[in-house]
Amino acid sequence: MCSPQILAAALAEAPPHDDLCGGHGHGTGAHHDHATAHHGHAGAHHELSGPSHHERSAATHHGHSAAHNGHGARAPHEHSASVTHSRGAVAAEGVGRRRALRTALGAALGIAGASAAAGAIGAPRAQAQPLNLSGFSVRDLTHAVGPDFPVFNLYVRQPVQRQVMFEEIIGFNTAEWTMxxxxxxxxxxxxxxxxxxxxxxxxxxxxxxxxxxxxxxxxxxxxxxxxxxxxxxxxxxxxxxxxxxxxxxxxxxxxxxxxxxxxxxxxxxxxxxxxxxxxxxxxxxxxxxxxxxxxxxxxxxxxxxxxxxxxxxxxxxxxxxxxxxxxxxxxxxxxxxxxxxxxxxxxxxxxxxxxxxxxxxxxx
CATH class of the missing domain: 3.50.30.50 (Putative cyclase)
Structure with missing residues (x-):
């Protein structure tokens, strides 16, 4: 998930990969929410012949950031020498390595300080019309799912949520779900x-x-x-x-x-x-x-x-x-x-x- 090209361009001496992406079990400061060992029961599906069939059909849902795919990102070479010098001065005055990395990544990936680009991406299309819900109300008939949602563990494993990206380190949050x-x-x-x-x-x-x-x-x-x-x-x-x-x-x-x-x-x-x-x-x-x-x-x-x-x-x-x-x-x-x-x-x-x-x- 973390592109070494982007990291190298961001800092001359980049921190280790697991210091950026806490999703491999090595990240510092990672807070992983793990499911407890099969407590509670729900989600019975009697039509299955056994738990192995249902477990084989488990769907793993990964949180992804569209901006964080490592493709087509380039270091901001077009910056002037004076800007480069000022960045070095700021870093010398005590800006931490993570903060410098986050700033550089924001510039490289367009996820921070790019108001014009963000406006262009998020702008509604001219032909789009607002949905008219006048006279209607919307009721949510859906349960929120988390690691504690009750499942019948003869057939269904407990959901697991694991955060793998952290805004404090890389500028945004993502999590992987296994359910x-x-x-x-x-x-x-x-x-x-x-x-x-x-x-x-x-x-x-x-x-x-x-x-x-x-x-x-x-x-x-x-x-x-x-x-x-x-x-x-x-x-x-x-x-x-x-x-x-x-x-x-x-x-x-x-x-x-x-x-x-x-x-x-x-x-x-x-x-x-x-x-x-x-x-x-x-x-x-x-x-x-x-x-x-x-x-x-x-x-x-x-x-x-x-x-x-x-x-x-x-x-x-x-x-x-x-x-x-x-x-x-x-x-x-x-x-x-x-x-x-x-x-x-x-x-x-x-x-x-x-x-x-x-x-x-x-x-x-």
Whole structure:
């Protein structure tokens, strides 16, 4: 990540590479956030045959700086001799080596003191028009993901965040993330259930914007943690709101997202039954939505589309093998109306992914 050409041009005697880039385990002053050893449980994906399959599909997300790629950067040779002399004088007066390096890198890379260039890059295009959201509010249906996000560690490893660049040393911050693609609020795509079907980068974008229908069973789930969404729940919803519109996304609101800060409550595990005591979508409801209605997908605020006591991932298979997608670990469904909102699924376009993190937004 650190170009030796840039460093050599910046200072005659550059500090060691690991003094600049703390991402290799040697950097001074590095503060790395590491995940604790598999505490808590969430993100169960019963459709997998074992943890090795899910671990193989883990997606590692690297933070990158567009300016910090080491290509095409040149030392500022065009500066006059007087400027060079004044720089030497300043350095002689006690400017630290890191500060001098940071200043030189800023000049070389265009990341500091280049207001004209920054203005040109950041200037809006003339034809761009502001998005008119008059009359709408936006609700975030997404959990924040960090190293402490609860995961079901039989299938999913804990996320890890590791800062590798530091503003005090090189002028900006970046971090590397290592996390399973099915962590936090995420999309299940058809290939998650069967190879050869659409992967994360092949989901039609028009299906990622859809009318949002929220079916609430939170009161029942509070009393029975393994309850399921049934056809009657859907018919009750239609009696109040009208027919589920074509192209809709149907979300089950169990109130489960409120438990996310308590891993044991978010994914209560019964060791005697080897089962997770979480609600799910019933096969009858899934069949109704897939055959009697025309939807793009359905999802839930729990960590699995299937109820935690079902060992066969029946609902996953029904949904995903039909070419549709699911979303798990949704949040704040109780902040949007049952009908009338529009869901926008900002799914990471992971090439070949069996799933992907999403930023799910509801326009109300």
């Amino acid at each position: 399973n693609e099915h962590t936090g609020t995420h999309i299940d795509v058809p290939a998650h259930s069967q190879r050869g079907l659409a992967r994360a980068d092949a989901i039609p974008v028009e299906n990622l914007v859809a009318p949002l229908c929220v079916v609430r069973i939170a009161e029942r789930a509070a009393q029975d943690t393994t309850t399921e969404l049934h056809v009657e729940d859907l018919l009750d919803w239609e009696r109040r709101n009208g027919r589920i519109p074509d192209g809709a996304f149907v979300a089950m609101d169990t109130g489960w997202y409120h438990r996310v800060h308590d891993p044991a409550a978010y994914l209560p595990f019964d060791p005697l039954r080897l089962a997770l005591l979480i609600p799910g979508i019933g096969p009858d409801a899934a069949e109704f939505l897939l055959t009697e209605r025309s939807i793009v997908g359905f999802g839930t605020d729990t960590s699995s589309l299937d109820v935690g006591t079902r060992f066969e991932p029946m609902v996953h298979r029904m949904l995903l093998r039909s070419g549709r997608y699911g979303i798990e670990n949704l949040a704040a469904l109780d902040t949007v109306p049952e009908r009338g909102a529009t869901l926008v699924v900002g799914a990471a376009k992971l090439r070949g992914g069996f799933g992907a993190p999403v930023r799910a937004l509801a326009f109300v």
